[in-house]
Amino acid sequence: MIDRNDPSFWSDLFETILKGAGETFYTVGFSLLLTVIFGLAAGVLLVATETGGLLAKPFGSRALGLVINRALDLLVNIGRSIPFIILMILLIPFTRMLVGSFIGATAAIVPLTIAGIPFFARLVEIGIREVPVGLVEAAESLGANRWTILTKVLVAEAVPAITLGLSTTIVGLIGYSAMVGAVGGGGLGDVAFRYGYQRYSPEYMFAVVILLILLVQVFQSLGNIASRRLSHR
Amino acid sequence: MISVDRISKRYGSGESSVVALDDVSLTVAKGEIYGVVGQSGAGKSTLIRTVNSLEKPDSGTVTVDGQNISLLQGARLRAARHNIGMIFQHFNLLSSRTVQANVELSLEIAGVERSARRVRVAEILELVGLHGKANAYPAQLSGGQKQRVGIARALASNPSVLLSDEATSALDPETTQQILDLIRNLSKELGLTVLLITHEMDVVKRICDSAAVMSQGRILEQGTVESLLTTEKSLLGQALFPLGEIPDTANTVVEITFNGVTADRPVIAQLARTHGIDVGILGAALETIHGHQAGRTRLELPGTAEVTDRAIADLRSQGLFVEVVK
Numbered sequence: 054m055i056d057r058n059d060p061s062f063w064s065d066l067f068e069t070i071l072k073g074a075g076e077t078f079y080t081v082g083f084s085l086l087l088t089v090i091f092g093l094a095a096g097v098l099l100v101a102t103e104t105g106g107l108l109a110k111p112f113g114s115r116a117l118g119l120v121i122n123r124a125l126d127l128l129v130n131i132g133r134s135i136p137f138i139i140l141m142i143l144l145i146p147f148t149r150m151l152v153g154s155f156i157g158a159t160a161a162i163v164p165l166t167i168a169g170i171p172f173f174a175r176l177v178e179i180g181i182r183e184v185p186v187g188l189v190e191a192a193e194s195l196g197a198n199r200w201t202i203l204t205k206v207l208v209a210e211a212v213p214a215i216t217l218g219l220s221t222t223i224v225g226l227i228g229y230s231a232m233v234g235a236v237g238g239g240g241l242g243d244v245a246f247r248y249g250y251q252r253y254s255p256e257y258m259f260a261v262v263i264l265l266i267l268l269v270q271v272f273q274s275l276g277n278i279a280s281r282r283l284s285h286r
Numbered sequence: 287m288i289s290v291d292r293i294s295k296r297y298g299s300g301e302s303s304v305v306a307l308d309d310v311s312l313t314v315a316k317g318e319i320y321g322v323v324g325q326s327g328a329g330k331s332t333l334i335r336t337v338n339s340l341e342k343p344d345s346g347t348v349t350v351d352g353q354n355i356s357l358l359q360g361a362r363l364r365a366a367r368h369n370i371g372m373i374f375q376h377f378n379l380l381s382s383r384t385v386q387a388n389v390e391l392s393l394e395i396a397g398v399e400r401s402a403r404r405v406r407v408a409e410i411l412e413l414v415g416l417h418g419k420a421n422a423y424p425a426q427l428s429g430g431q432k433q434r435v436g437i438a439r440a441l442a443s444n445p446s447v448l449l450s451d452e453a454t455s456a457l458d459p460e461t462t463q464q465i466l467d468l469i470r471n472l473s474k475e476l477g478l479t480v481l482l483i484t485h486e487m488d489v490v491k492r493i494c495d496s497a498a499v500m501s502q503g504r505i506l507e508q509g510t511v512e513s514l515l516t517t518e519k520s521l522l523g524q525a526l527f528p529l530g531e532i533p534d535t536a537n538t539v540v541e542i543t544f545n546g547v548t549a550d551r552p553v554i555a556q557l558a559r560t561h562g563i564d565v566g567i568l569g570a571a572l573e574t575i576h577g578h579q580a581g582r583t584r585l586e587l588p589g590t591a592e593v594t595d596r597a598i599a600d601l602r603s604q605g606l607f608v609e610v611v612k
Binding site for chain 1: 391
């Protein structure tokens, strides 16, 4: 129990929360970066490798396209069906192998990224599916190659939807990052768990909760505004 | 310029398969506007897509500008497509790009340098009547303007062939006329060969030099528009000049098809005077096509078989197409 009559109580709280927020930004920021890179690729591949898609026959092999498509789909489903708290524990050996430890903000990036990729990949997939097929046909009629169609038509046209997906992913990652915090991943979740729960300080708990609400609001609003700005439909 | 030779295409296999094209052949001369008309599901869409190889026929060949399109693949097919522009019913413009950038896409794909692209886009936008709209997004344009962007995009890389897939079907009648006029003018100005498909007979009447009527994957008739209109029992003629139901009458009923030459003569008055028949006009549809009068008239000829036979023979001897319908 923390003594709230201690003269340094509020400055300690402020400092602790600030440190926690910094760690949260660090873990969420890095895992978001990796999530976007791999999730975008996975989402595009999910659409492109399906039957009749642009990459339905990579290297001329229909079987390869089908294998990639089914494998990705399965991986994405598995990634999304395991509760995050379990995924974190399952990934401990993998995390330790990758960063040498499973405790700390850097270690937290691993499960966050693994959880983020399939989530974002599905949102990218949905965004790309909304692009009318006629646009692909028009680009083909102009003599576009597959890379041009993927980048300048499918992804370019899906940017507003992908942006919305991005803000949803950020919100999800912030939530997950709080969970990682509870098992030693640092960040705001760690603050709320250790100070707010274990040492029973409602001030810490509320401060974290309010900060998390603010963060989610900000990122969701930014995403909405950006998506609207980018959409010319 | 375009030669489609005995192509067939079937979707699916076994009993559930659908024949989209059944032994279809047609030839479009350089600079000609060729229209394919038919109901939806007639196979027109599949046909036009074989010309830029968006669809591959199961058998037969499609030749464009001396190149066998169906055999081309990869980079060579893409290069050939730079020579074949295509416009669509729903325009298919990129919503994320401005008018300028939409037209530029065509040139980006063709590998044209940025500065040269700017010059060409300005030029082609002027040509299609979109001056001052370069920075607008498609969503800010009317249907007619969108199709103009589509035309500009299709023509930016200087193709010699333009394919039009129901390009005016989503437009109101007035805009349709404007877009058709634009296509005809561009075709003349640029020496462009145009193959268009449509379910609107009016389009054929308005701009086509030649036409084909398609149904269930087959071409039922084809030829120059004028020759089709003046052919007895021509589907195109009947569709363009509908005369309605034949009324219940004891008398002989004939339908006369006029072409450019015969339409100017007072045929009916002569008929009445020479043979002493009280000619009744049951229906008529006449229009000016490519500056010539063309159309059909349905006449009721009272009198004995002897009299009417003589009258019909007389009409035929004047070079008129006469069809006895009752």
